[in-house]
Amino acid sequence: SLFQFIGLKIDIKKQIEIKKYLIHQFDCAQVYRHNQYILVDDTVYGFKHTYPYPGKKYLKEYYRKFTSSPSGRNFNFDYHFSVLKRYTGYLDLDGLEVLDVAAGDGSFLRRIKNDCANVIGFEPSKTECDEAKESHGIELINCTFTPDMLEPGRKFDIVIAGDILEHVHEPYNFMDEIKSVMRPGAYMFFQVPNDFNTLQVKYLENTGSNPWFVCPPEHLNYWNVEEARSFVKQCGFEVVH
Numbered sequence: 001s002l003f004q005f006i007g008l009k010i011d012i013k014k015q016i017e018i019k020k021y022l023i024h025q026f027d028c029a030q031v032y033r034h035n036q037y038i039l040v041d042d043t044v045y046g047f048k049h050t051y052p053y054p055g056k057k058y059l060k061e062y063y064r065k066f067t068s069s070p071s072g073r074n075f076n077f078d079y080h081f082s083v084l085k086r087y088t089g090y091l092d093l094d095g096l097e098v099l100d101v102a103a104g105d106g107s108f109l110r111r112i113k114n115d116c117a118n119v120i121g122f123e124p125s126k127t128e129c130d131e132a133k134e135s136h137g138i139e140l141i142n143c144t145f146t147p148d149m150l151e152p153g154r155k156f157d158i159v160i161a162g163d164i165l166e167h168v169h170e171p172y173n174f175m176d177e178i179k180s181v182m183r184p185g186a187y188m189f190f191q192v193p194n195d196f197n198t199l200q201v202k203y204l205e206n207t208g209s210n211p212w213f214v215c216p217p218e219h220l221n222y223w224n225v226e227e228a229r230s231f232v233k234q235c236g237f238e239v240v241h
Contacts, residue, residue, distance in 0.1 A: 037050040037051070037052075037216045037217075038050065038051045039051075039211075039214055039216075039222070045172055045231055045234055046227050046230050046231055046234070047171075047221055047222060047223045047227050047228075047231055048195075048196065048221070048222040048223075049171075049220055049221045049222065050216045050217075050220050050221075053169045053170075053220060054216065054217040054220070056169060058217070059167075059169075059217065060124065060144065062217060062218075063124040063125055063144070063167070064124055064125065064126055065125070065126075065127075066124070066125040066127070066128070067125065067127040067128065077107055077108045077111045078111070080108060080111075080162075080189075081108075081111050081112065081115075083189075083241065084112075084158070084187075084189050086241075087187075087240050087241040088158065088187045088240075092115050092116065093112060093115040093116060093117035093158070094115070094116040094117070095116065095117070095118065096117045096118065096157040096158060097117070097118050097154075097155065097156045097157050097158075097183075098112050098117045098118065098119045098120075098156060098157065098158045098159075098160065099119075099120055099121070099122075099156040099158070099159045099160065099181065100112075100119070100120070100121040100122070100159075100160040100162070101121075101122055101145040101159065101160065101161050101164055101178065102122065102123060102124075102145065102161065102162065102163065102164035102167075103121030103122065103123045103128075103132065103138070103140050103160075104123060104125075104128050104132075104162070104163075105128050105131040105132050105135065105136070106121060106123075106128075106131070106132030106133075106135075106136040106138035106140060107136060108160065108162060109121045109132075109136075109138055109140075109160070110132075110136040110137070110138050112158075112160075113138065117158075119138075120141070120150075121138065121140045121141065122140065122141045122143060122144065122145040122149070123140045123141070123142060124142070124143060124144045125142075126142055128140075129142045145177070146177065147177050147180050147181050150181060154181065155181055155182065155183040155186070156181055156182055156183065156186060157183055157186050157187070158186060158187050158188075158189065159178050159181070159182055159186065159187070159188045159189070160188075160189050160190075161178060161188060161189070161190040161191075162189070162190065162191045163191055163192065163193075164190075165190060165192050165221060165223075166192050166193060166219045166220065166221045166222065166223075167218070167219065167220060167221075168220070168221070169220070171221050171231075172231075172234075172235055175232070175235040175236075175237075176235070179235070179236060179237075187240070188232075188237065190232075192221075192223050192228055193213070193219070193222070193223075194223075194224055194225055194228075195211075195213050195214075195219075195222040195223065195224060196211070196222055196223075196224050196227075197224045197225070198224075200213065
């Protein structure tokens, strides 16, 4: 059976529940495994995600204690900033309202603030929030983003969602939350790892290896470039770059 093949230690009642869920949601989809998690193709939204998702209480505590490594912060934010301005058409961000839903240590948000934008950022990691304040002078809200944490009616011209969608429960719902705080004609700038890309898939096929880049409970969702483009379109966005 499926459950013997992937080696899960789950009681019979839970096996039946999961199997019914898989048949309903993922008919004819390929199934992967990683430790106690199943990784499945969502044939509706076109990305891979773990099943079951870890509990929200567990994830909240996990990310509260999270600290990124210095090498993990080594992004070229000047390049990101130039792409952001080029494809939104803004010569500068003076007076624009910008939200970062997972600001990390605040490096990118500082770059945006220096261009005179009005910024607000959320970050669940206490360590990252402290780093943002001490190193970049950025005050972040130390919690996971939800629209009800904002002032009623507050809307944004740009929303930054860098390396967050791979971490959240049901990212299509998270995208709805992002859309709910965007003004008409606003832009979302997002980034996710390019997983299950052609090179990785060919390597897995040729070696019979398990996907080493699958790493729940940290990463829960997985897209390659084509899947990411299709996903955001299904969530109601137009891709401009």
